[in-house]
Amino acid sequence: MDLQFSAEYETFREEVRSFIEANRDKAPTYADKGMKNPKRLAWQKLLIENGYAARTIPADYGGYGAEPDILKSRIIAEEFARSGVPGGLAGQGISMFVPTLLELGTEEQKKEFIGPTLRGEIIWCQGYSEPGSGSDLASLKTAAVIDGDDYVINGQKIWTSTAKYADMMFCLVRTEADAPKHQGISYLTFSMETPGIEVRPLVDMTEAAGFNEVFFTDVRVPRNQIVGKPGEGWFVANATLTHERGMLGNPNAAVERLFAIADIMHKETLNGERLIDNPVFRDRLVKLQSKVYAMRANGLRITTAATKGESAGLAGLIVKLQGCELNHQLAALAIDAMGELGALYGQSDYLRDDGTWQAKYMFDLGLIIGGGTAQIQKNIISERGLKMPREPKVQKQAAKA
């Protein structure tokens, strides 16, 4: 057990800090709207050149080309978060599509897409979920039928974030109608400007429209715009789903959230008494602190396992379930500490922190559901982690009866 970083890493941390301080004025701010705002793209370019974005992507494909080093990646994330300066671009193209191409794409696909995606020039959206295929994603029905040199796509996707701005979609479609459900899926990529695609915003409970529905009517996609072979799409997609789970749950963010709530409880008063002086609220705060610190330590354990190339086992499998639940409970405490003020939502002189806690409380419930629901996570923990038996298939049971 050694929680100090060695001299090599402390030097690296100093480098990151110096870079941030020297270049802070070039960083985009909230006011620099638009995903392709020149200031944002220039910042991303600078970060890649210095190894603070696309760090481990080979230089041949437009990355920085460093050897993977989890501790350095962690230090970069910590230092950018600490300074309040935006780090490298994220999004589904960079976090999911690029890793998939690196693993399973052709040389031509890698050359064509990875560089512009990393630079923020191509924005991607993910076409996986459908109205009838959520947790049971492999049951998806959006069909792609071969017609000459093209696939012709008909169907619908849902929960497609950034579809409004995206240039391209990576999409799961059913190409082999008669194959078993996991073996009839293919992974296609196409421009969002292809005729026959319609994007409709989907308003969620936070009143924002972060998601969309995407409708396909006779959308023609050349047959060579496929990653992997026809019928291998499920395998290709699973490479990216692993990356999505890796994206969620940042233990430092929960610690920051906890102390932000402690600040609120020092500032807000109820009947003339500070909330922090109320033993019931204080106990809730410390109770959450015990869970936040436990997940922080769990995160350190996972990081260490990763540096050794070992699996973190059960400690890793619980992160999505526990991390999302904990964030939701933190937002709930912030709202309860504000009481009636916590129910305000929208323009009001009394509104605190622009209503972010209210939005977080609702959005975090979305995160408990999205990216594999809490119930699916429990299936994964028990079946993969504890080796408990799988639920018998309903069809087989029915056939027996």
Place this chain on the structure above:
Amino acid sequence: MEFALSEDQRLLADSIKSFLDETVPLDETRKVATENDTAVKQRMTEGLGALGVNQILVPEAHGGLGLAALDAALVHEALGFAAAPISFTGTMMASRAIAEAGTEDQKADWFGKLVNGEVRFGIAMTERVNVREGAGLSEEDGKLSGKALFAFDCDDATHIITADQSGALYIVAADAAGLTRNDMPNIDRTRMMSELLLDGVDAVRLDGENEPGNAAARVIELGRVLLAADTLGAMQNMLDQAVEYAGGREQFGRVIGSFQAVKHMCAEMVAEVEPLRALVWHAAHAIDTDPDEGPVLACLAKALAADSGQFVARTSTEVHGGMGFTDLVGLHYWFKRIGLNRQLLGGPERVREDAAKLQGWAA
């Protein structure tokens, strides 16, 4: 940066675990609990003594193993896993008391006795945390008088570490004149608590420290981490037993572990056990290395162990259905161990209040 157990630490934990596996299977634990079988306890005391458990926190300069709180926590995790009808919490807290508050002569004397296996310590410090029934000790002319409640490990101790109302630490002999010890039978039949009545009892004051209370706080901080580790071990065993039982028991023509209602209960237990394990390791490491965060982490680990432990104790019992409620499976030994650990040295609300005070969140 390495947040993991060392090879030596894994070996230590494994050796204690396999010794306990062989020495105290459930039937042996039952003998201690229901027949007060002293032979089993004797075998455990000697065997664990031979593995060096008594001297884990005794500095190398005094002939001990000179290990850290994390190693002591791993021993407790193994003891809790086995629901071992023996406790070393008192001896380890005593080691810390002597290290923190003893003079050089006192260290040489008492550490020497610990290493030789001449002494075994109980702890009577509950009143530093919670005072009930007017308990508390006061000192006059080197003699202690008063009442100490919920003292632990005292039933088979040769000596007892205690504190007076100022927080100064003392060692008294278990057979000293004027000291009466009465059993306080509790839910956990494997570990006795005691009422101590003192009437002018000769006491050795550990007077190497400058400010009474600081050393006592360090001793309690260690005790809390060790009890949290003990609960962690017990939780792991209850989870393992639940998974095994659910994999064998059939109802409605299927093993019950294939029902989501059951396997989700097991997944929820994992989601309590794993974060607690990381927090216990962190707290145990930090109380030796980080004077700022260590004391806070010790409180948080004790509080989370109480809450997560309660959840696992109850949920594992439920997975076992009616059998979990019987003595046949013996699951209740772990259930009750977790229940007693929860209350010792402060229940979750009490230790969270300490954590709040340490951070300036409460007066």
